[in-house]
Amino acid sequence: xxxxxxxxxxxxxxxxxxxxxxxxxxxxxxxxxxxxxxxxxxxxxxxxxxxxxxxxxxxxxxxxxxxxxxxxxxxxxxxxxxxxxxxxxxxxxxxxxxxxxxxxxxxxxxxxx
Amino acid sequence: xxxxxxxxxxxxxxxxxxxxxxxxxxxxxxxxxxxxxxxxxxxxxxxxxxxxxxxxxxxxxxxxxxxxxxxxxxxxxxxxxxxxxxxxxxxxxxxxxxxxxxxxxxxxxxx
Numbered sequence: 413x414x415x416x417x418x419x420x421x422x423x424x425x426x427x428x429x430x431x432x433x434x435x436x437x438x439x440x441x442x443x444x445x446x447x448x449x450x451x452x453x454x455x456x457x458x459x460x461x462x463x464x465x466x467x468x469x470x471x472x473x474x475x476x477x478x479x480x481x482x483x484x485x486x487x488x489x490x491x492x493x494x495x496x497x498x499x500x501x502x503x504x505x506x507x508x509x510x511x512x513x514x515x516x517x518x519x520x521x522x523x524x525x
Numbered sequence: 526x527x528x529x530x531x532x533x534x535x536x537x538x539x540x541x542x543x544x545x546x547x548x549x550x551x552x553x554x555x556x557x558x559x560x561x562x563x564x565x566x567x568x569x570x571x572x573x574x575x576x577x578x579x580x581x582x583x584x585x586x587x588x589x590x591x592x593x594x595x596x597x598x599x600x601x602x603x604x605x606x607x608x609x610x611x612x613x614x615x616x617x618x619x620x621x622x623x624x625x626x627x628x629x630x631x632x633x634x635x636x
Contacts, residue, residue, distance in 0.1 A: 414568065445624075454628050455569075455615065468623055502568055512557065512619035516568035 415439065416517035418503050424523045430491040433520045437484055437505030443467070444486040445506070445514060446478055450499040461486055493524045527552040527620045531627035539635050544588075544603040546630050548616030551597060557619040558599040560590055563629075564612045572614075575599065586610070606634050 415438035425431055437444050446458040457470035461480035480486040500521050504514040532547040557576050561569040573584025580592040590601045611634045616627040
C-alpha cells in the first residue's frame with residue numbers, strides 16, 4: 413500500500429460526458445502528479461501540482477483540467493469525453509523535493525462507451 | 526531534456542533463470558534513476574532507486590540495479606526468476622524537476 417488513494421476505482425460513462433477523478437496523496441506529500449496509461453500510448457504524464465499550484469504540464473488535452481485543494485487532495489476533470497479517453501488514470505505523490513521519488517495510487521479505470 | 530530507453534518490450538525467461546532488463550538514459554544533469562514494477566490492474570510500485578553513493582542498488586523482491594555512468598545505463602537484474610516476478614517493469618530518470626519513464630518491459634516467466 414503506497415498511501416496514495418484514488419476514487420473511484422472504475423468509471424463507465426458515455427461520450428460527451430464529464431467526469432471527476434479524485435486523489436489523496438501520502439500524508440505530508442505536497443506534490444501530486446497525474447498520468448494516463450493506455451495500451452497504445454503507454455504511460456503519459458499529464459500534469460503536476462505542488463502545494464496547490466500548477467508546477468508542470470505534460471501531454472494534457474485542453475478538455476482535461478486539474479486542481480489541488482488546500483488539504484492537498486487533487487481532482488482531475490475530464491470533459492467532452494471521447495472513446496479514446498478510455499484508459500487507466502494514475503495519481504502519484506512525492507514529498508522529496510529534488511529527488512522526485514513518486515508513489516502511485518491504484519488508479520481509476522475509465523471506460524467511455 | 527532527458528529520456529529513457531528500455532530495450533525489449535517483452536523479455537521471456539524460465540523460472541530460476543537470470544533476469545536482465547535493460548535501461549539506458551540521457552540526462553543533462555547527474556541523474557536520479559528508478560525502477561518501478563506494475564502488476565496487472567495495479568499501480569506502479571517503486572522497486573529501487575539510485576540517487577548518489579553506491580552504484581549497485583538493492584531493491585525489494587531480490588532485484589538490484591547498477592548505475593554505470595560511462596555506459597549511461599541502469600540495468601535491472603535478479604539472479605533467479607520466480608513466477609511471481611511476471612509483471613511490467615518501468616525505468617525512470619529524474620533531472621530534479623520531472624520524472625521521465627521508459628515505455629516499459631513486460632517480463633514473462635515460464636515454468
